[in-house]
Structures are given as C-alpha cells and as structure tokens.
Amino acid sequence: MAVLNLVEAVRETLRAEMRRDRDVWVVGEDVGKKGGVFGATLGLFDEFGPERVQDSPLTESAIVGVGIGAALYGTKPVCEIQFADFIFPAFNQIISEAAKMRYRSNGAWTVPMVIRAPFGGGVHGGLYHSQSVEQYFTNTAGLKVVVPSTPYDAKGLLAAAIRDPDPVLFFEHKGLYRAVKGEVPETDYIIPIGKADLKRDGSDITVITYGKTVHFCLEAANQLAREGYEALVLDLRTLLPLDREAIVAAAKKTGKVLIVHEAGKTHGIGAEVSAIIAEECLFDLDAPVQRLCGPDVPAMPYAGPMEKFFMLSPEKCLEAMRTLAKF
Amino acid sequence: MEATTKARHEALGLSREQLLEMYYYMLLTRRIDERLWLLQRGGKIPFVISPQGAEAAQIGAAFAFRRKHDWFTPYYRDLGINLVAGVTPREIMLGAFARGADPASGGKQMPSHWGNRPLNVVSGSSPVTTQLLHAVGIAQAARMRGDDIVAYTCCGEGSSNQGDFHEALNWAGVHKLPVIFMVQNNEYAISVPLDRQVAGGSVAARGKGYGMPGIEVDGTDLLAVYAAFKTAHERARSGQGPSLIEAKCVRITSHSSDDDQRRYRSSEEIEAIKAKDPILKARAYLYEHGILDEAQEKELEARVMAEVDDATDYAESQPYAVPEQTLRHVYKED
Numbered sequence: 266m267a268v269l270n271l272v273e274a275v276r277e278t279l280r281a282e283m284r285r286d287r288d289v290w291v292v293g294e295d296v297g298k299k300g301g302v303f304g305a306t307l308g309l310f311d312e313f314g315p316e317r318v319q320d321s322p323l324t325e326s327a328i329v330g331v332g333i334g335a336a337l338y339g340t341k342p343v344c345e346i347q348f349a350d351f352i353f354p355a356f357n358q359i360i361s362e363a364a365k366m367r368y369r370s371n372g373a374w375t376v377p378m379v380i381r382a383p384f385g386g387g388v389h390g391g392l393y394h395s396q397s398v399e400q401y402f403t404n405t406a407g408l409k410v411v412v413p414s415t416p417y418d419a420k421g422l423l424a425a426a427i428r429d430p431d432p433v434l435f436f437e438h439k440g441l442y443r444a445v446k447g448e449v450p451e452t453d454y455i456i457p458i459g460k461a462d463l464k465r466d467g468s469d470i471t472v473i474t475y476g477k478t479v480h481f482c483l484e485a486a487n488q489l490a491r492e493g494y495e496a497l498v499l500d501l502r503t504l505l506p507l508d509r510e511a512i513v514a515a516a517k518k519t520g521k522v523l524i525v526h527e528a529g530k531t532h533g534i535g536a537e538v539s540a541i542i543a544e545e546c547l548f549d550l551d552a553p554v555q556r557l558c559g560p561d562v563p564a565m566p567y568a569g570p571m572e573k574f575f576m577l578s579p580e581k582c583l584e585a586m587r588t589l590a591k592f
Numbered sequence: 593m594e595a596t597t598k599a600r601h602e603a604l605g606l607s608r609e610q611l612l613e614m615y616y617y618m619l620l621t622r623r624i625d626e627r628l629w630l631l632q633r634g635g636k637i638p639f640v641i642s643p644q645g646a647e648a649a650q651i652g653a654a655f656a657f658r659r660k661h662d663w664f665t666p667y668y669r670d671l672g673i674n675l676v677a678g679v680t681p682r683e684i685m686l687g688a689f690a691r692g693a694d695p696a697s698g699g700k701q702m703p704s705h706w707g708n709r710p711l712n713v714v715s716g717s718s719p720v721t722t723q724l725l726h727a728v729g730i731a732q733a734a735r736m737r738g739d740d741i742v743a744y745t746c747c748g749e750g751s752s753n754q755g756d757f758h759e760a761l762n763w764a765g766v767h768k769l770p771v772i773f774m775v776q777n778n779e780y781a782i783s784v785p786l787d788r789q790v791a792g793g794s795v796a797a798r799g800k801g802y803g804m805p806g807i808e809v810d811g812t813d814l815l816a817v818y819a820a821f822k823t824a825h826e827r828a829r830s831g832q833g834p835s836l837i838e839a840k841c842v843r844i845t846s847h848s849s850d851d852d853q854r855r856y857r858s859s860e861e862i863e864a865i866k867a868k869d870p871i872l873k874a875r876a877y878l879y880e881h882g883i884l885d886e887a888q889e890k891e892l893e894a895r896v897m898a899e900v901d902d903a904t905d906y907a908e909s910q911p912y913a914v915p916e917q918t919l920r921h922v923y924k925e926d
Contacts, residue, residue, distance in 0.1 A: 290736065316736055322766060327725055327759035334665075334729020337714055340736060342729075354755070361719045362726070370707045370715035371698035372921040406922050430924040 269449045272442040274416035275305050275381070278423040279343065281453065283313055286341065289427060290317040293328055293345030293381075302347055303383055303442055329355035329380060333362050336378040341427060349384035349398045349436060350564075356401070363432040364407030379426045383439035385477055385527055387576045390439075391567035397476075397528035397559065399436050403505045403537070409433040409458055410505040414479035416447040418502060421456030429458060438477040438527075445480060459503045461511035467495035470590050471515045473538055474525040475501040478577050482525055485583035494590040504534055512538055513545045520551035523589050527577055530558035552592040557585040599881055600815045604822065608883045614655055614814060615874050615884070616892060618647040621672040622871055623900050624681055625845075628688055628703070631904070632849045637688050641704045642845040643669045645812075646776050648870035649839035651676060652817025653774055656825045657744055663712045663730045665723035665745045668704040669776065673744070678711045681899050685907030692913030699913050720751035724760035724773060731769035742828040746774040749838070750781025752795045761836065765802035768833030772824045775836070776811060778843035783856040799836035811839030812870040815877070842868045 297320035300307030310318040332342040346352045366376045386395030413419035426433035472482045479500045486496035499515040524535035535556040565575045628640040650672030690699040696707040707715030727745035734741045764771045775795045779786045799806020809820045824835035842865045846853040878884035
C-alpha cells in the first residue's frame with residue numbers, strides 16, 4: 266500500500282481507470298505535457314498520448330460541451346476545469362445540457378462524464394482562485410456532486426465517478442492536494458457515491474462537514490476530547506445526492522449538530538442539511554442546529570489578513586464545537 | 593466536348609428518382625408544418641416553430657449524409673433534417689402533441705426539440721448553439737475510436753453570435769474534425785434583422801478565422817445546397833476537416849406561433865418573400881426538366897397529405913404519459 270497525497274491519489278486513479286477502459290480520456294487546459302497546473306495529470310500524456318490526454322483550447326464551455334458530445338457518443342471524458350472559479354463559462358453546458366440530457370430524452374440519451382475542478386481557498390488565490398462553487402450545482406437534479414477529503418476517498422470516489430452512468434462534478438480542495446497524505450491501496454476499489462463517512466465517532470456533539478474543513482474539525486475534536494467532550498465527525502463526501510440516512514443517524518446520536526463548510530452560509534449545504542434534520546428528527550435535538558460557514562461576501566480577498574479572516578480554521582471550529590458542547 | 597450540357601442534378605450525380613425523393617421530403621416538411629399551424633391555431637397543440645423557407649437548405653443538406661450512420665445535432669427548425677434522417681411523420685406529430693410515445697422526450701420537451709437515438713439524432717435544448725459543441729465532441733470521440741462518421745450541426749445566424757459557436761468552430765478547426773456546421777440565415781433573429789446581429793454581414797466569412805472553408809450558398813436552391821454539402825462531406829471523410837456553410841434562406845412564417853412578424857416587417861417585405869419560396873423554385877426545376885408533371889404532382893401531394901393526416905390522427909389518439917413520469921429518468925434507474 267502506497268502513501269499518497271490527494272493530488273497523487275487523483276492522478277493514480279486516472280491512470281488506473283485509463284488503463285482499465287480505453288474509452289476513458291482526459292481533456293482540459295494544460296493537462297498534456299505540463300500535466301496540469303496542479304500536476305493531477307503528470308505523466309499521463311507520456312503513457313496515453315495526446316488524444317487521450319488532450320490539451321484543450323482555453324475554452325471552458327467547450328471543454329464541457331465537447332465532453333458532453335463525446336459522452337453521448339459513448340466515451341467517458343474526464344474534463345478538467347483548471348480552477349473551479351473558471352467553471353462559469355461552462356455553466357450553461359452543465360446545467361442546461363449535461364444535467365438534463367437523460368431527463369429530457371426520457372432516458373434515451375445519457376452523459377456519463379466527470380468534471381474535475383480544484384476549489385477552495387487559503388492558498389493566496391484571491392477572488393478567482395479560491396471559490397467554493399459546489400452550491401451553484403447542488404440544487405440541480407441530474408448532477409452528482411462529490412468532494413473527497415482524503416487520498417483514500419479521492420481514489421474510491423473518483424473511480425466511482427468515472428464509472429458512473431450520469432454526470433459527476435468532482436471538486437478537489439486545492440488546499441488538501443499536498444497537505445493531506447494517507448494510505449491508498451493499489452488494488453481496485455470504489456466508494457459508492459451518495460454515502461457519507463463517519464470520520465470520528467463521538468457521543469457529545471455531531472459535526473457534519475466535507476472537504477478541507479473535515480481536517481479542521483478532526484483536529485478540533487482531538488482538542489475538545491482533552492476538554493472532556495467527544496465529537497462525532499461526519500464527512501458528507503457526496504453533496505448531491507445527500508446521504509439523508511447518515512445525516513439523521515448522526516444527528517440523533519448526540520442531539521447537538523454543527524454544520525461546517527467553507528462555502529457561504531446563505532442557501533448553502535448547511536441550510537439543506539439542517540432542513541433534513543428538522544424534518545426527520547427535530548425532537549431528538551438538544552440544541553438549535555448551528556452553522557459555521559464562509560462569510561456571505563462575493564469571494565475570498567487576496568491580502569493575507571483578509572484571507573485568514575475569511576477562511577475557517579481548527580481554532581474557529583473548536584470554538585463553535587465547544588460552545589455547542591456546553592449548550 | 594459533349595454534345596449536350598448535363599442538367600445540374602445530373603452533374604451532381606443525382607438521378608431523377610433521387611431528385612423526386614428530395615422534392616417529396618421538401619413537400620412533406622412543408623405540409624407537416626402547415627398542419628402544425630392549423631392544429632396550433634385550432635387550440636389542439638400549444639406551440640409551433642417553423643422551417644418554412646428553409647426546406648431546400650435542410651433537404652439539400654440532409655441528402656449528403658448517411659442515414660443511421662452519420663450523426664446529427666440539429667436545431668429547432670430542422671424538421672426536414674429529421675425526416676430525411678429517418679424520423680417518421682407519426683413520430684413528429686407525437687412530439688407536437690406531447691404524447692407519451694414521443695421518441696424525442698416522451699412529451700417532456702416542447703415540440704421541435706428533436707432526438708432519436710436509433711437514428712443518431714441527438715436530443716436538443718432551447719438555449720441556442722450548445723449543440724454545436726456536442727457535434728464537435730461526437731466527432732472527437734468517433735475519431736478516437738477510428739469510426740468513419742460525419743457530424744451535422746446547425747444554428748441560425750442570430751445564434752452564430754453566441755460564444756459556443758466560436759468555441760465549437762475553433763475546436764473543430766484545431767483538430768480538423770469531421771463536422772459540418774450549417775447556419776440557416778433567414779435574416780431575422782426573432783425580430784432583430786441581420787444588420788443588427790452579424791457584424792460584417794457574413795457568417796460564412798467567419799470560417800476563414802477558424803481555418804475552415806466558409807461557404808455561402810443560396811439556401812433556397814436545393815441543388816446548390818446539396819452540392820455544397822456533398823463537397824463538405826467528402827472533405828470531412830477524407831480527413832481534411834470541418835466546413836462552415838451559410839445557407840441564405842428566407843423566413844416565411846413568424847418566428848414561432850407566439851410571434852407576429854407584422855410588428856417588425858413591412859407587408860411588402862413579407863409579400864416579397866413568397867417569390868423566394870424554395871418549394872416553388874424546386875418545383876419549377878422539376879417541371880423544366882420534365883421530371884414532374886401535373887398528374888404526378890397531384891399524386892405526390894395526395895401521398896404527402898395522406899401521411900400528414902395519418903400522422904395527425906395517430907398522434908392525437910395516443911395517450912399522454914402518466915403524470916408520474918415527471919419523476920422518471922433523472923438518474924439511471926435500477
């Protein structure tokens with residue numbers, strides 16, 4: 266078993282899936298000889314050639330639109346959007362075309378494709394290299410939205426996404442690419458899309474989160490344990506469809522729920538998760554559901570102090586978790 | 593030197609029978625559309641969007657492609673393309689009546705949002721020009737697999753200003769993909785005329801910038817359109833890459849059944865269009881070359897009307913999908 270960081274896990278999964286299935290191919294800006302701006306496709310060009318590891322023109326709508334056409338024909342494109350912030354020119358193709366193709370053709374036409382994009386802040390990326398865009402997509406039925414938090418999950422979820430019969434948006438927090446390492450089996454495995462994962466068990470409070478903040482919350486939970494409170498940390502892993510069963514079970518277990526995400530608060534994932542809890546298990550709660558999210562501002566500022574102010578951290582998570590534990 | 597000059601259709605390798613078949617499809621396209629207007633005005637169907645004035649462009653183009661072999665990502669006016677691709681009048685009417693057996697969408701989509709999987713006619717949407725990129729992707733994937741296909745895609749001249757138009761032509765040009773981009777220029781984007789839509793006045797001229805031939809053709813001239821597409825199809829198949837063909841058409845009807853073109857076109861202009869009717873032009877050619885006479889024409893009209901009547905009656909008698917179909921086909925079902 267190899268110890269990989271998250272971007273290495275993505276790369277090795279792409280390699281394995283491309284070896285496994287000749288119809289799998291990668292397309293995006295600078296994915297060829299350069300291997301992607303984050304190195305997610307490094308070395309794939311040499312192994313699979315310029316057609317299956319294809320440098321695209323600088324045109325996000327085309328990366329997705331051509332991907333849709335290629336998926337309609339029967340191949341399995343993995344489209345890379347260089348930064349999630351640049352996905353908006355492709356928004357129409359994703360929302361009007363990929364998400365609706367199966368539905369509007371009554372099941373005749375399908376779009377089995379993956380759109381990968383690095384997202385998230387804390388890397389001095391300013392407004393346009395830091396955004397969390399997942400919430401623009403999670404209210405669009407027809408799409409699946411996946412966010413891995415560990416290298417192990419990244420491999421299993423990406424393999425599942427590539428083999429999925431429907432379009433999957435696969436968002437990778439760029440702040441985790443090299444920051445998190447873990448054991449990744451070389452053997453083939455998938456993690457089912459739509460299943461959350463209990464990253465830490467606990468009996469005092471429930472923290473529901475995904476992406477980079479999973480690690481902040483786990484770090485905070487260790488500190489909180491020293492203070493006498495055990496936090497359960499549920500990693501959603503898939504944002505669409507949400508794992509309602511796991512959310513309700515986790516909420517019921519402790520009766521105190523904090524939802525944490527870097528994306529903005531208003532109309533966010535946290536709002537949906539708390540609505541599920543209110544619908545399913547309100548009377549099991551011992552405290553109002555809490556949310557700790559990115560601020561409701563257009564995007565993340567560049568200057569260090571403002572970026573730090575915007576970003577969540579283990580300290581901010583600990584404070585919110587401690588307050589809830591003492592409620 | 594030959595004693596007699598070949599007729600235009602002969603020079604293109606078209607037999608009299610083929611030419612008659614093309615005319616049949618033009619007429620079928622027109623008569624189906626006329627019936628749709630009657631049904632709409634009679635309150636039986638909610639919406640029509642019309643190919644009238646583009647029949648020569650569509651049938652001329654479609655005859656250059658191989659049925660059930662080449663791929664189509666058409667636009668909403670492409671009734672004629674669909675018919676030649678193999679979609680039946682009954683299937684067209686099922687879509688118009690939004691019936692459950694509509695092969696395009698089972699009644700989910702508005703009429704003229706085509707789709708027919710066995711015939712390689714890809715499902716389309718209402719946001720314009722998205723389908724051009726799908727054609728490029730289809731051609732890209734086919735090349736990866738080593739398949740000899742050509743992709744047809746189309747939009748109006750108004751849509752040719754969309755970003756996806758630029759992205760699609762550029763991508764196809766970079767990779768020399770077997771795609772034929774058709775622009776049916778009917779001089780109006782709903783109510784906005786060409787000179788307020790297309791800078792430079794020519795869509796075809798844009799082809800050069802994408803490294804492909806940009807061909808302007810009289811879209812009311814069946815044989816001129818066929819000739820342009822035949823050349824483009826051969827070019828695509830022989831690995832020389834994509835072509836852009838701008839067919840200069842006319843729009844005989846309003847944009848759709850929700851529009852009234854008298855609000856923005858003069859009655860003189862609307863009247864003048866009738867002289868450019870592609871059906872009359874094709875008919876004149878057939879008469880001139882002794883391919884069609886009055887008796888044959890009468891028979892042909894009767895045959896077409898019988899098909900239109902049959903399709904209408906059939907579709908109207910078919911049931912809607914059950915309302916719960918609303919919830920189906922969001923994701924793959926177990």
